[in-house]
Amino acid sequence: MQDETISKAQKLKTTILLLLLGSPMLIVLVIWLVQDSNRFFTEHMGFNSTALEIPLAWVLAVAVAVGYVGYTAKQMPEVRQTMFRFDLLKVVAIFTTVIGAGIVEELIFRQLLMNWLYSQGLGTILQIAISGLVFGIGHGIWGLFSKGGSKSMAVGAVIATTILGTALAIIFIVAERNVLPAIFAHALINFCNEPGMMLYAVKQKNVAEDVTTEN
Secondary structure (H helix, E strand, O other): OOOOOOOHHHHHHHHHHHHHHHHHHHHHHHHHHHHOHHHHHHHHOOOOHHHHOOHHHHHHHHHHHHHHHHHHHHHOHHHHHHOOOOOHHHHHHHHHHHHHHHHHHHHHHHHHHHHHHHHOOOOHHHHHHHHHHHHHHHOHHHHHHOOOOOHHHHHHHHHHHHHHHHHHHHHHHHOOOOOHHHHHHHHHHHHHHOOHHHHHHHHHHHHHHHHHHHO
16 A cells, blocks of 8 residues: 555655765775775674673663654654665665664764774763764754755754764763674664654655745
């Protein structure tokens, strides 16, 4: 049975946006993997013996993922509709947001950024705060796809993702700087939330544009 609340045009636009936003991360991931294949999984992603020695980090990762998915699912019907619907749009979302963003963003915003801040002498609290804030600002673009690209939606997106980024940064610290639990949490969140969140943004923008046209 065809979903009457999500049009083909909205699905197409969502697919294009996911590809535009996620493809660069997939490319970065592939290049990174090819250039540093010997260390990529063990040193960068954290698939090593230390991953089994940080149970609290895994508990926090699951808790953060469940909490954030529960919040977004409550706020956005599209997240609930698409969470376990495996169609072409879901496959695109998995490649671009789960594999692409889920891995690359954690390597950048947690591992590289926080380790660099540590090397510059910044304390743990500042590392967490800066990582969360930069992560949130970087995701402010999501709000520009909603409600006609309103500033209020962009600010809302920044606040929500800053909180998420801060939580992921805490997981990274609790995991003794093994980024794998944070990658797991981020990937699980994106698996559940996408393409629903992007569909929500596309639909809200379409509604705003229709209202503007009528006025």
